Amino acid sequence: MDFNFTPAEEAFRQEVRDFIAEHNPPKEGRDKPEVIAAWHRALVEKKWIGFAWPKETGGGGGSVIEQFILKEEMGAAEAPGLGTDFMGLQWVGPAVIRHGTDAQKERFLPDLLNCKSIWCTGYSEPDTGSDLASIKTRAIRDGDEYVVTGQKIWTTLAHKAEWIFMIVRTESTDRYGGTTCILIDMKSAGIEVSPIPNLIDVHSFNQVFFNEVRVPVENRLGNEGEGWKVVMGALANERSGISEATGMLQQLEALKNLARKSSCGGRTALEDPTVRRQIARFECRISAMRLNGMRHLTSQLQGKPPSSETSLNKWLRGPLEIEMSDIAMGLLGSEAAESGKWQRDSLNFHGTVIGGGTPNIQRNIISERILGLPKD
Numbered sequence: 001m002d003f004n005f006t007p008a009e010e011a012f013r014q015e016v017r018d019f020i021a022e023h024n025p026p027k028e029g030r031d032k033p034e035v036i037a038a039w040h041r042a043l044v045e046k047k048w049i050g051f052a053w054p055k056e057t058g059g060g061g062g063s064v065i066e067q068f069i070l071k072e073e074m075g076a077a078e079a080p081g082l083g084t085d086f087m088g089l090q091w092v093g094p095a096v097i098r099h100g101t102d103a104q105k106e107r108f109l110p111d112l113l114n115c116k117s118i119w120c121t122g123y124s125e126p127d128t129g130s131d132l133a134s135i136k137t138r139a140i141r142d143g144d145e146y147v148v149t150g151q152k153i154w155t156t157l158a159h160k161a162e163w164i165f166m167i168v169r170t171e172s173t174d175r176y177g178g179t180t181c182i183l184i185d186m187k188s189a190g191i192e193v194s195p196i197p198n199l200i201d202v203h204s205f206n207q208v209f210f211n212e213v214r215v216p217v218e219n220r221l222g223n224e225g226e227g228w229k230v231v232m233g234a235l236a237n238e239r240s241g242i243s244e245a246t247g248m249l250q251q252l253e254a255l256k257n258l259a260r261k262s263s264c265g266g267r268t269a270l271e272d273p274t275v276r277r278q279i280a281r282f283e284c285r286i287s288a289m290r291l292n293g294m295r296h297l298t299s300q301l302q303g304k305p306p307s308s309e310t311s312l313n314k315w316l317r318g319p320l321e322i323e324m325s326d327i328a329m330g331l332l333g334s335e336a337a338e339s340g341k342w343q344r345d346s347l348n349f350h351g352t353v354i355g356g357g358t359p360n361i362q363r364n365i366i367s368e369r370i371l372g373l374p375k376d
Ligand SMILES: Cc1cc2nc3c(=O)[nH]c(=O)nc-3n(C[C@H](O)[C@H](O)[C@H](O)COP(=O)(O)OP(=O)(O)OC[C@H]3O[C@@H](n4cnc5c(N)ncnc54)[C@H](O)[C@@H]3O)c2cc1C
Pocket: 120, 121, 122, 123, 124, 125, 127, 128, 129, 130, 131, 152, 153, 154, 155, 156, 157, 350, 351, 352, 354, 355, 356, 357, 358, 359, 360, 361, 364, 376
């Protein structure tokens, strides 16, 4: 692992900073669609959406290190997102690039890169979460189509998405080898989406019912029976997104600002030794996440696909976020009940811990696949 950036990488960092100085919209104007559209147009022109995707797929052909720098600088400047379709860009697009046919690449990648699509992800079912191989939603081949019947749950954004990236059962006796990945148009006949309000009464989750939905065979991603391989790669990409340290650094800055404004024993909370120690510990844990992220980058630079290592940061992030929001709520004292951001975060962070796989599941992955301990 080499912690130094080359002169070319430092020059790229400066290019990103210059871009941000020119285009980053002021926070007050960001709710206007035309402001965000202008930001995305500038990013598309630079090819900084899907920047690390190969040029022949329409991406920017950037190195993984440049992608890291891009995200780090964007995060530090609290710039709006790199594109609109988080799931599409973080794992559906990479899965299509890796496993898709030429026709699938032509059909799906341009919309992703031009902020024109919204994807959702259909893994979990009422009796299936951590043990994903126990899915029951089945897809039965009928000529040139699959007929899909079953139910998915906790499907984030299904009420807005145009497409769903799904794992289905195509064969009943083989737990892993009987699964297949399939891409379904959410407008297909037989799909019903039913909302599930979350803890803070926001509608992000859904149940999705599939009643004999007919899906062309050409929408299968990868071979029949290879769903497990496709989805494990996608999950590693999801976890690497969840585990980026950049967002955590922003949270830490917000916490420091709160401590600066809060009083504690006649001085600011930031001057209080106990609060300082807590903040310093958070800073050390975030630095460890950043270094883990760089280790993961190193293995990607060596041409290895996303691996179980992404579970390390996914596992570190959950408790860190919850502890940070607990400290913030403590600093706010009686104001905590009314304070928007920290109150919302302190409830929402419990979801981040579970989404993409619970801490126990990350522990199992770390112990079995990284440490080589016996299977669960
Ligand atoms: C914010 C958020 C967004 C989500 N978005 C989506 C989405 O878009 N699409 C989607 O498909 N799903 C989504 N999910 C669902 C999520 O993937 C599942 O909730 C998660 O995988 C856990 O599954 P479960 O809820 O069925 O819990 P279970 O699997 O029933 O787990 C219950 C408890 O048992 C523990 N446990 C289970 N198995 C083991 C084991 N082998 N060893 C030790 N402990 C174990 C777990 O750690 C957990 O504490 C989302 C969830 C959240 C919170």
